Amino acid sequence: MSWPREISGCGLAGIISRKRELIPGEEIVTSIVHQKERGNQLGAGFAGYGIYPQFPDYYALHIMYDGPYVREDTEEYIKGRFVVEHFEGIPTRRVPSIMDRPIFYRYFVVPVELPGEEISPDDYVMAAVMEINEKIDGAFVISSGKNMGAFKGVGGPEEIAEFFRIDEYEAHQWIAHTRFPTNTPGWWGGAHPFTLLDWAVVHNGEISSYGINKRYLEMFGYKCTLMTDTEVVAYLVDLLVRRHRLPLRLAADVLAAPFWKDIDRMGSRENGLFTALRMVYGSALLNGPFAVLVAWNGGMMGLNDRIKLRPLVAAIDGDRVYMASEESAIRAVCPHPTRVWAPKAGDPVIVPFDDARDAWEVKGCQSL
């Protein structure tokens, strides 16, 4: 017996303006739709940064509801923990092919009172996100960062863009995804990006170490509820960089750790560092094929697995840096970049915003 089978992989796209110029939503839509062949209409999504300049200091909670009752329950929960400066339905358009859709709301919030010395506002928000996702049946927080938001669902990238009216937003940076679900269900929460606070991750590949990573993250209060491997990447970055304060470059070296055989050849200082990283963070190693884009309020990072089992191409044109699964997706919005290259396996491409360079620029990284 045989049946038609489309062989493909997910597609990624990212665009950043290092000077924080505003990039119209159409651009990222064009870039990701150019790669729609890599997906199968079962998931797509976007994350934009700098999209809420009217509420830059409020956590923007994008929440997905199965229905109106769960929304009431969730809003009770939110009101008990946050000051809600503003809330509204996330504007959507009717898209004929999207029949069965959840309800989307966004809330611009700050914690009700300074939560005390033991817990930072970020940790407070993280705990609320985990609690809503785990305990309120039918409610999922899609994103929870300041001045950013994720928009995702079941459909092709052009349908999800139309549905969430991505063309009406402008952002300093965008990442986007078109999905070809392989091991896990194609449902609204399982579309990319996966987020926590202002981290957002889009991913092509599969994280074979998901079970190890998930159990490791549980020790630090992260609950994996979205039934897709990529979720662990967002939480691992949050754990390593925000909570454990590893430089981003070293966090990348944890996720895509050098092989022991290469560590053995390093000089004693490096050898000590990488041996320690692998021993301390062995359970945070991402095994399996991946290309990911990680975005946050400080910039964007592209990272491949250690033997480049998924494609990633980067390009520069003036102030803009582009990354995508295919070069053509970059050229669809930037026909003549000054430089195009294929990043090396396991070697992150880190692109900070100009005003965040002190915090995020990394020496020894792939130069821009």
Add this chain to the structure above:
Amino acid sequence: MSEPLIIDAQGLYYRDLNQIIRDKVKEGVTHFRLLNVNGQRYIGAGITDDILIEVYGVAGQDLGIFMNGPTIEVFGNAQDCVGNTMQGRKIVVHGMAGDVCGYGMRGGKLHILRDVGYRVGIHMKTYREMVPVIIVGGRAGDFFGEYMAGGIMVLLNLWNDDSRSTVGDYLATGMHGGVIYIRGDVDPYIMGKEVGQVEVTHEDRTLLKGLLEEYCKDFSSYSLDLHGILQVPFTKLVPVSARPYGKVYAY
């Protein structure tokens, strides 16, 4: 060569583009010039007629997959899987190419001007008179010639003068047939356990000269200096066993 049939591929879906090419081949067209190509897949797929396809822009995945008859010349870069399971003739890329070029290639030639990605030439093979050839002008990523079963791969590193390695790690891992020539030295550390370095003979030099003459001619607009290219000694790699995993799978 006849006047080309010019097709503007701007915004054209890959299936439509390839259908037009196949229909026109049936009508007797032998020379195509595709303008504004940007990522369209499978160009030249499975075509057995002797035609010339010029691609202006970025060629998409699986350029020339299963092809036997055409010659394809890309004026720009090519994405992944160029010449996948290609049977014959030639693909010339005036730029860089992505991962997995020449995957399972079983005949014909792949001439790439600049760098290539990972796993280039994976499991290419020879059958009787069919000897596939891949020549890369730039550098290559890891797993160059992985599981190579036959054919010839040449890596030149013509465009860089920094000290970075010409080729990535796991070079020719699992190789059990064919030959790889790399211009300059190769650190034995990156070689797969299944290959050994052997001396370049007079016959090798004659072979290389012939292959590179054709390569330089394909890229004549870059005035490559054949003599200069050949002056740097090559590293020659061949498999140490025709069945490197025989013991692993035998029981």
